[in-house]
Amino acid sequence: MINGWPETFLAGIQTLNQILTAGIAITAFSLFLYALSFNLRDRVARSFAIILLCVVVVFTAESLQDSTVSIRTLDLLLRAQWFGIIFLPAAYLHLSDALLVTAGRPSRGRRRLAVRAIYAVSAGFIILLAFGYLLGPIVPDGKPAPYLQRTGWTEVFTAFYISALVWAGINFARAYNLMLTRSGRRRMLYLMAGATAPALGSYPYLLFGYSLAAQHQYLFWSAATIINALVGALVIVMAYAVAFFGVSWPDRVIKSRLFKWIMRGPVTASAALALMTVVRRGGELLGVPYSAFVPFTMVATVLLMEHTITFAAPVWERWLFFGRDRNELELLQNIEERLLTQSDLQQFLEAVLAAVRDHLQSPAAFVAALDDETLFPIVVGGNRSLLDQEGLTKALDHVNGDTRREFLWGNFWVLPLHRQRRPDMDRDELPPLLGLLGVARRDENQRMENDQRNALWLLADRAAVALEDRQLQQRVFRSLADLQPQVELIQRMRAAGR
Structure with a gap:
């Protein structure tokens, strides 16, 4: 074990690198879904989504490569990995152009044509990859890992890759200098720092096939592990900066x-x-x-x-x-x-009426709310035919100044539901009436015991609290309805200013 510690150490680094690679693939895919879900209308977010998709392809293909797959599958995964690497330069230039437009430097056609030309060149490299010109056959026992043999076109692509990233970096710097506000410069700085992540993440794969990587495997895998750890953090930083573009939320x-x-x-x-x-x-x-x-x-x-x-x-x-x-x-x-919605209020009052009917063995019960001196039933439980809904407002004539006294109205015991007394109210001041709670008697001779009356008034107090909350929340809803157009206008202006 002691004699073989270098191999054990190298295997540990490779395992950690595999975990980080899979973690980056998961993170990039999750952030790609976030961009698709929330701010895909913005041009910066769309170009960033393309970069994330390239990262997903590169690191997913890398994480699937292990000793259990066949040589043919390994060759397919390596070529799929290069699919993401090839389109990274074009996606970077696309993002840098979108940032310049956001910073107040719109394209007069030249940058847009340049971005399209870079995408076309990338598509050309994809064709070369498909026909085996960009990369040669697989080297399954290659060091430090299996790789595809390099060709002359590989060197051409490496020069193209570096040139396009340098061009995009210049555009990033221009966009940063055009920002006038402190918050804009801060987010642009986050974006520039995070933008190094995909470039760093794909750099180790460009080294495969060189003797330097084969001769110094410990250095290569240690550097790859550190780079992957940085990539995972920087991708999140980049997503954080892009998340503010084109959205109207605070x-x-x-x-x-x-x-x-x-x-x-x-x-x-x-x-x-x-x-x-x-x-x-x-x-x-x-x-x-x-x-x-x-x-x-x-x-x-x-x-x-x-x-x-x-x-x-x-x-x-x-x-x-x-x-x-x-x-x-x-x-x-x-x-x-x-907050109590109409459904929440109805469910609560239905539960109150069910408890009232069970307690008094009543064939029917109702809760009616008072709005503009008119009573209308909110919830009716049991036999609805026992309730005269058209003449319900006449029951208000029987309400006296006693807030804790029920009265008879037809075949119903009726309990007035008042607001809770506030500390600033006078002693003889009557709280406003909210509505009525009615309980049908089984027969004309039914009487309530004291325990039944106390339990009934306890349930009536719960119904009164619900009606009071209903009135207050209706005011809140009306205020929010009046406020919503102004808030939406402010949020749209805020999104346009980002």
């Missing part, structure tokens, strides 16, 4: 949504994959090719991560994204969680 919403997306997608999947790989490799070292702990580890990791994210999300949102507006945003969150 910054805190963008940050929170992207952070939650990354935690539930790439972080959870990468953690499950990493632990599965460790468990599987540990089983192989112990002489067990397949371990039942592999699927158990995957399921347990996903469940624990989702559980943790669900409970931690409100905490990190308050501390990372709310800022000085924490109290206002927490109030809005509480309103959203506790």
